[in-house]
Amino acid sequence: MSRTALSVAEDAFRLLVCQPAPLVFDGRPVAGLPDRLLPLDELRTLLVAGAGSEVSDPVWRTLAVRARDDGPAWVVGAVGVALPGLTRMAARLRVAAPGMADDIDSELMAGFLAAVRTADLVPPRVWLRLCWAAWRAGDQARKTDSLLELPADVAVGSRSPRRPYGHPDIVLGRAVRAGVLTADQADLIGATRLGDVLIEQIAAAGGESGSVVRMRRRRAELKLVAALHRGDLALPAVRVGGRRG
Known part of the structure; x- marks a missing residue:
């Protein structure tokens, strides 16, 4: 299977969280998380296991702020934590456009990153709003059928x-x-x-x-x-x- 933006991001995330010095999230201020520093892959596992908005909202507010203020490592970290959700969305979008996996994945991630950088973090349901921005971008890429048409003089x-x-x-x-x-x-x-x-x-x-x-x-x-x-x-x-x- 060809590598897309999401698979490349996963590789970068794995390097970011490898021992002996993984990038960590401070779980102590967030009720419902372990009272310690959490490597981002462990944080991701906890969120995927089922965290309510009372946990995910403060987590994603913090991740977004770190991505905005603290450099590329935290941008990769935020994307890495989001990858399980982004990957599920990409799989759904690809069903109707299996030949556009590269475009869908790239636009999905670009839409998510744009929301991480610009979304209002005060209202609730931060994660869902970030996901919705990503979905809209990926769905728009899926609809660009006209760009896939070959010129009329090309034999098929x-x-x-x-x-x-x-x-x-x-x-x-x-x-x-x-x-x-x-x-x-x-x-x-x-x-x-x-x-x-x-x-x-x-x-x-x-x-x-x-x-x-x-x-x-x-x-x-x-x-x-x-x-x-x-x-x-x-x-x-x-x-x-x-x-x-």
């Missing part, structure tokens, strides 16, 4: 390309040289599809939303698919034993 039947195309990085390079893609478009596809860079990282660096960057990538990918089906990026014929192969 099964056929072999005229020549082998080679490694994906080489294909992207040929697409740039042929004028099918710009260098920036090729870099975006390569970094996010072939590398370990998340859409959210590129969006943050450019001061854009994840959905804008994702739409730009999808348009570039559709141009690349169209060129491949037309044979525009096929390797040139090779002479073998004096004959054209």
Whole structure:
């Protein structure tokens, strides 16, 4: 199964809570939590086991404040604690759009993080309001069906390309040289599809939303698919034993 924003976040969270120095939450001020410092993975287990709003509200108020004020580790920590709920929501959203897992997961997490950074933490049911923001973002990604449509001139039947195309990085390079893609478009596809860079990282660096960057990538990918089906990026014929192969 391909890695999505949620699986990458889980990996980062596991590193954050590993011994001997896991990131911890002070459970002592929160009635209903153990009266001690709790590693965030233990806190997550306690919340998943069934915590009422009298516990979850102060926990999520604290997590949101720490994420806003105390740096990237607490942003990862807040997402990690939320991951069981986010993963369940993603699974439900993917049922109607199984081919959009990457987009759904990314937008779900982006919506959750936006709410963590901006939501009013005073009213009750903080966790549910954060979840609702995440669900809306993921649901919007699921509805972007028009972005998945191939151009009209792309054949949808099964056929072999005229020549082998080679490694994906080489294909992207040929697409740039042929004028099918710009260098920036090729870099975006390569970094996010072939590398370990998340859409959210590129969006943050450019001061854009994840959905804008994702739409730009999808348009570039559709141009690349169209060129491949037309044979525009096929390797040139090779002479073998004096004959054209």
